[in-house]
Amino acid sequence: MLDVTELTAVLEDLTRMHIRLPVRQRLSFTTLSVLHTLEGRGPMRLTGLTAAEQVTQSAITQLVAKLERDGLVERRPDPSDGRAVLVHVTDAGAAVVRSRRAERVAGLERLAAALTPAERDAIAAALPALARIARAGDEPGGHP
DSSP states (O other): OOOHHHHHHHHHHHHHHHHHSOOSSOOOHHHHHHHHHHHHHOOBOHHHHHHHHTOOHHHHHHHHHHHHHTTSEEEEEETTEEEEEEEEEOHHHHHHHHHHHHHHHHHHHHHHTTSOHHHHHHHHHHHHHHHHHHHHHHSGGGOO
């Protein structure tokens, strides 16, 4: 039987550890989340980023301006609506995401090596269900 309270606690601990695995390019959580969102979902309007990142319009506007100054994102006209702009991750921003992912992979490989084969198999068996939960969380209503 799935203990959702225990699952929540484990996922919180795992998330905290996972976020901290990369040691280079110390950027704020929100900054990294915006870069990951844009790299994964593609260009977005500021209103979409505001909703995705669960921050205020003012906060996302300021953050995007800083990321733009740093060369990590750029604004381009929305081809479907000339009055709006889309925020795109630049090659430099995508490189930050790739670098952090590579560091996480290396860190998790090191940690997983300390597990028993049965523990690694159990994690592998759980991956499809965890992926489905993650995808469902991105859908309207949060249902699989």
